[in-house]
Amino acid sequence: MVLLGTFITFEGPDGSGKSTQARLLAQRLASLGVDVVLTREPGGTPLGERVRRVLLDRDGVRHAARADALLFAAARAQHVDDVIVPALRRGAVVICDRYADSTVAYQGYGSGVPLERLRELGAFATRGLQPRRTILLDLPVDAGLARRSAGEPEGLTRFETADVFDAAFHERVRMGFLELAKVEPARWLVVDADRPADVIAREIFVSIADLLELTHEAM
Ligand code: TMP
Numbered sequence: 001m002v003l004l005g006t007f008i009t010f011e012g013p014d015g016s017g018k019s020t021q022a023r024l025l026a027q028r029l030a031s032l033g034v035d036v037v038l039t040r041e042p043g044g045t046p047l048g049e050r051v052r053r054v055l056l057d058r059d060g061v062r063h064a065a066r067a068d069a070l071l072f073a074a075a076r077a078q079h080v081d082d083v084i085v086p087a088l089r090r091g092a093v094v095i096c097d098r099y100a101d102s103t104v105a106y107q108g109y110g111s112g113v114p115l116e117r118l119r120e121l122g123a124f125a126t127r128g129l130q131p132r133r134t135i136l137l138d139l140p141v142d143a144g145l146a147r148r149s150a151g152e153p154e155g156l157t158r159f160e161t162a163d164v165f166d167a168a169f170h171e172r173v174r175m176g177f178l179e180l181a182k183v184e185p186a187r188w189l190v191v192d193a194d195r196p197a198d199v200i201a202r203e204i205f206v207s208i209a210d211l212l213e214l215t216h217e218a219m
Contacts, residue, residue: 005035005088006212007129009099012137013174014160015144016193017200021137022097024201025208029093032214037087040097041075045082048075056157063158065111069118072103073125080126093212100126101134101180106159109176110169133211135204136181137193141170 008025010018019040026038042052055063055071063071076099087094100122108115145167148160159165181188189207191200 001085001089003085003088003129004091006093006133007084007088007096007131008093008208008211009096009101009131009134010137011098011101011105011134011177012193013139013141013144013170013177014157015147016137016139017147017197018135018137018193019097020197021135021200021204022095024197025204026095028201028205029095029208029212034212035090035092037083037092037094038097039079039083039094041079041099041102042072043075044079044084044096045075047078051075056159058156058158058161065107065113068111069103069107069113069121072107073121076100076103076122076125080129084129085127096131099131099134101177104180105173105176109179110165110173131187133208134181134188135207136177136188136190137200138174138178138190139193141167141174143194145170 010022012018022038022040026036029036041048042055043049051071051074055068055075084094084096103122104115104118107113108118145160148156178190181190189204191203193200
């Protein structure tokens with residue numbers, strides 16, 4: 001399968017500002033005439049958005065962590081087939097807000113599902129499709145949770161409110177992301193998210209411009 005495009009993902013703990021940064025990068029690239037697809041997980045397809053509600057709604061339903069992992073993977077499989085691969089085939093830059101690394105960080109490091117099983121599940125769901133660059137917006141757990149609880153309470157997900165997902169859980173998730181980044185430094189860019197949004201956006205853009213070999217004038 002020939003994929004001409006470039007696949008970029010954003011990862012990070014809740015409240016790290018990754019959705020804002022994914023949007024800013026997409027807007028900047030689009031303004032330069034780049035064919036950009038901005039999408040998110042869980043979601044990105046009609047099935048994925050339905051699964052998103054099952055996964056994130058605060059409806060009091062008990063979920064085993066393995067069940068969560070399988071649901072995230074199901075949404076991902078549909079997303080890869082229907083959105084990501086077709087866009088990459090035509091040569092687009094695909095920017096995805098969360099991807100398979102989130103399952104390893106949240107369900108693996110956070111909830112204790114064996115990492116090896118999650119890697120196998122990830123490879124199955126994605127047909128082995130890996131991002132060329134993953135931007136990790138890293139932030140102390142307290143700062144992220146404070147940012148989120150300062151926002152609209154309706155926007156909070158199950159992972160930010162249920163008792164089992166406490167500060168220690170989010171600390172494990174953060175450490176998990178940092179460990180993943182350490183193992184694969186050529187793919188990951190770790191960004192300090194505790195700074196103004198425009199400063200962070202600039203750092204991310206420079207890295208992506210380099211990856212895409214954009215000319216100097218574009219910058
Ligand atoms: P977000 O869209 O605001 O990032 O919320 C998605 C939530 O779901 C967030 O708390 C992280 C969590 N999540 C997982 O636990 N595993 C996954 O594979 C993904 C994609 C998200």
